[in-house]
Amino acid sequence: MTMSTASPLTHPSASQGEALHVSNLHKRFGALEVLKGVSLTAKDGDVVALIGGSGSGKSTFLRCVNFLENPTSGVIRINGEEVEMVSDGAGGQVPANRRQIERIRSRLGMVFQNFNLWQHMTLMQNVVEVPIHVLGMKRDEAVAIGEQLLERVGLSAKRDVYPAFLSGGQQQRAAIARALAIQPRVMLFDEPTSALDPELVGEVLKVIADLAAEGRTMLLVTHEMKFAREVASHVIYLHNGIVEEEGPPDELFGSPKSERLKQFIRTVS
Amino acid sequence: MGAPRPAIGERGALMSNTAPKLETPLDTFSIHKEGGPPFRLRDMPPHRIVLVLIGLALVASAAIFMRWDWLPSYGGLILQGLWRTIWILVVTVVLGFLLAVPLGLAQAAGPAIFAIPARWFCTVIRGTPLLLQLWLLYYGLGSLFPQYPWIRGSELWPYLRQAWPYAVLALTLSYAGYEGEVMRGAFAGVPKGQLEAARAFGMRRFTILRRIWLPQAIHRALPTLAGEAVLQLKSTPLVATITVVDLYSVASRVRQDTFITYEPLLLLAAGYLIITGIIVFLFRKLERLIPSRLG
Numbered sequence: 001m002t003m004s005t006a007s008p009l010t011h012p013s014a015s016q017g018e019a020l021h022v023s024n025l026h027k028r029f030g031a032l033e034v035l036k037g038v039s040l041t042a043k044d045g046d047v048v049a050l051i052g053g054s055g056s057g058k059s060t061f062l063r064c065v066n067f068l069e070n071p072t073s074g075v076i077r078i079n080g081e082e083v084e085m086v087s088d089g090a091g092g093q094v095p096a097n098r099r100q101i102e103r104i105r106s107r108l109g110m111v112f113q114n115f116n117l118w119q120h121m122t123l124m125q126n127v128v129e130v131p132i133h134v135l136g137m138k139r140d141e142a143v144a145i146g147e148q149l150l151e152r153v154g155l156s157a158k159r160d161v162y163p164a165f166l167s168g169g170q171q172q173r174a175a176i177a178r179a180l181a182i183q184p185r186v187m188l189f190d191e192p193t194s195a196l197d198p199e200l201v202g203e204v205l206k207v208i209a210d211l212a213a214e215g216r217t218m219l220l221v222t223h224e225m226k227f228a229r230e231v232a233s234h235v236i237y238l239h240n241g242i243v244e245e246e247g248p249p250d251e252l253f254g255s256p257k258s259e260r261l262k263q264f265i266r267t268v269s
Numbered sequence: 270m271g272a273p274r275p276a277i278g279e280r281g282a283l284m285s286n287t288a289p290k291l292e293t294p295l296d297t298f299s300i301h302k303e304g305g306p307p308f309r310l311r312d313m314p315p316h317r318i319v320l321v322l323i324g325l326a327l328v329a330s331a332a333i334f335m336r337w338d339w340l341p342s343y344g345g346l347i348l349q350g351l352w353r354t355i356w357i358l359v360v361t362v363v364l365g366f367l368l369a370v371p372l373g374l375a376q377a378a379g380p381a382i383f384a385i386p387a388r389w390f391c392t393v394i395r396g397t398p399l400l401l402q403l404w405l406l407y408y409g410l411g412s413l414f415p416q417y418p419w420i421r422g423s424e425l426w427p428y429l430r431q432a433w434p435y436a437v438l439a440l441t442l443s444y445a446g447y448e449g450e451v452m453r454g455a456f457a458g459v460p461k462g463q464l465e466a467a468r469a470f471g472m473r474r475f476t477i478l479r480r481i482w483l484p485q486a487i488h489r490a491l492p493t494l495a496g497e498a499v500l501q502l503k504s505t506p507l508v509a510t511i512t513v514v515d516l517y518s519v520a521s522r523v524r525q526d527t528f529i530t531y532e533p534l535l536l537l538a539a540g541y542l543i544i545t546g547i548i549v550f551l552f553r554k555l556e557r558l559i560p561s562r563l564g
Contacts, residue, residue, distance in 0.1 A: 066469055106471030116466035120484050130470040
């Protein structure tokens with residue numbers, strides 16, 4: 001069982017279980033095939049970084065994992081639970097059971113490129129929203145956890161402030177606190193620093209590195225190569241919708257095998 | 270902790286240098302700002318004094334030179350008409366808004382079987398005069414009902430034979446038609462990322478609507494809603510044409526009885542102006558209740 005009574009500040013499960021398994025994932029938008037059979041397995045505590053040029057399909061892959069996009073075909077298993085899909089009658093497939101998707105999503109902590117904090121709520125309201133209204137937690141309990149999380153990302157003083165009054169870095173840190181509040185089995189980061197001013201990138205990366213260090217399972221789409229090399233346990237290089245190369249970061253960045261990856265590393269560094 | 274906090278309103282204490290510097294100025298919390306600079310006539314710019322004097326002179330001359338002797342005998346009727354105008358306004362705005370939410374949602378995100386009828390409804394309502402709608406309901410529908418004995422015998426008959434249910438229905442549908450269009454835009458205007466974040470955290474569709482989508486849409490629509498409520502107020506006199514005695518029809522009654530024309534109309538104008546002021550004031554308060562700044 002993964003029902004953990006541990007503090008939300010520590011990783012819920014240290015066992016080496018399989019947290020996320022994706023095999024042969026395809027995604028097609030009309031005539032354009034964005035993902036052409038991508039597979040990935042993340043065990044508990046793994047930090048998997050997805051890198052690749054724009055249009056390589058790395059963000060689409062992440063969005064397929066929590067079904068913000070419906071994969072055209074492929075198997076996704078989260079927490080050992082395989083998502084049932086049925087044909088949509090137009091060559092694609094849709095989740096067979098909306099409730100299953102909602103349950104699985106509530107165990108995946110998504111952090112968006114554009115933060116997407118709810119604008120009509122204060123930071124604290126943002127953080128306690130899902131625990132209360134999706135997970136059915138009591139308000140006092142959720143607020144107590146929310147206070148610890150905001151403290152952790154350095155935003156205690158801003159708990160009653162609306163997102164629009166904060167910097168991008170502050171908003172993204174609050175968005176991380178919101179994702180942590182559901183005690184996620186896997187954290188999903190979709191280019192978390194791409195929309196930030198350069199001087200704000202550091203504060204967000206520091207929070208993410210902290211989470212990686214405490215052994216959280218994460219799937220991270222990023223353009224920050226140096227950061228990926230430092231925090232990731234496994235790096236996947238996507239090119240044109242297929243896994244061109246993958247492996248431990250030092251191997252991948254130190255001695256890239258494929259010509260494309262060599263070229264990619266040269267252009268971004 | 271140590272020094273006792275100065276009570277709100279004790280402005281002297283705040284001005285003194287010993288008072289603790291608060292993060293939020295205490296004034297923010299006091300609704301009725303007591304004190305303040307006393308009002309002095311000579312501080313006003315001259316042109317404003319002239320304008321005020323002209324205004325006062327107009328009111329005074331209206332009071333002195335025009336005929337107001339009819340007023341006491343129609344006082345009760347005026348209050349009755351005022352009350353009827355206000356409740357018709359409030360009821361139709363509230364009911365109309367409740368209808369506008371599903372109408373807007375259906376158009377913004379619903380499947381075709383809901384979206385198309387909703388769009389038709391809004392187009393027909395907005396494309397035909399309210400007076401016509403009112404008469405079609407009252408003289409058309411209302412005159413069909415008595416031909417059916419089972420309707421005449423039903424519990425609803427005591428209401429259906431009166432005029433006001435038709436007035437309320439017509440005004441409600443009208444407000445719903447206009448607001449349905451406003452809400453469509455408001456729903457569509459909420460950034461997709463807001464809803465995507467809600468979906469990504471496993472919120473159910475109804476929870477997303479209740480907690481994220483609707484609050485942000487209403488917030489966006491509030492200024493327009495206020496304007497539409499004022500327009501709705503000025504549509505209410507049409508109910509006089511189907512024998513509902515509202516504020517406007519009192520003025521007509523006075524004219525018919527006494528052949529006095531302008532005085533009741535002036536009073537009527539003042540009445541509608543005041544109600545408009547109240548509507549604008551209330552909606553401003555409502556907007557301030559939600560202090561967020563949407564990005």
